[in-house]
Amino acid sequence: MTLYRPQTTTERSLTEYSLDAPLLTFDIPTLLAQLKHEDLWRTGKRNAMTLLKDHGLRVVLIVMHASTAIPSHQAESSLSVQVVEGRLQVRTDAEPVTLKKGHMLALRAGIRHEIEALEESALLLTLAASQLHPAEYKGDAGEKFSWPRQARAREML
Secondary structure: EEEOOOOOOOOOOOOOOOOOOOOOOHHHHHHHHHHHOHHHHHHHOOOEEEEEOOOEEEEEEEEEOOEEEEEEEOOOOOOOEEEEEEEEEEEEEEEEEEEOOOOOOEEEOEEEEEEEEEEOOOEEEEEEEOOOOOEEEOOOOOOOOOOOOOOOOOOOO
16 A cells, blocks of 8 residues: 655555554665655755654654754754764754764753754654654645655645
């Protein structure tokens, strides 16, 4: 069974990818290659895929083009950002922090932050809650990136 997802070129099958299995393993380099092969990556600022969505826990793989940012916001839950590729700068009211491959940052709930890719980058965002994070939306349009994406009659502008 294949779902329709606007603005992507790669079809992700429900039989190939599940968010609710009792045990999940992920080949991060293969998933990054897949994300970078989709139209949304070629035409947009970033692309993302929710790897795990469970009660109280969400893990999202995000790829960002150089010099793009997830605008300043605050999450309602604690979170961590782990850099898989590239370099990121995370800015908070306290101070900017530069992270490179292998580095991880943890933030408590409610801390305002912005994430900028200093070069083409990939990160794992882990949220200690079930609500969506702004990184799971397309730019300012508000389209969710999480998988499985909902079938839509029209694209959001």
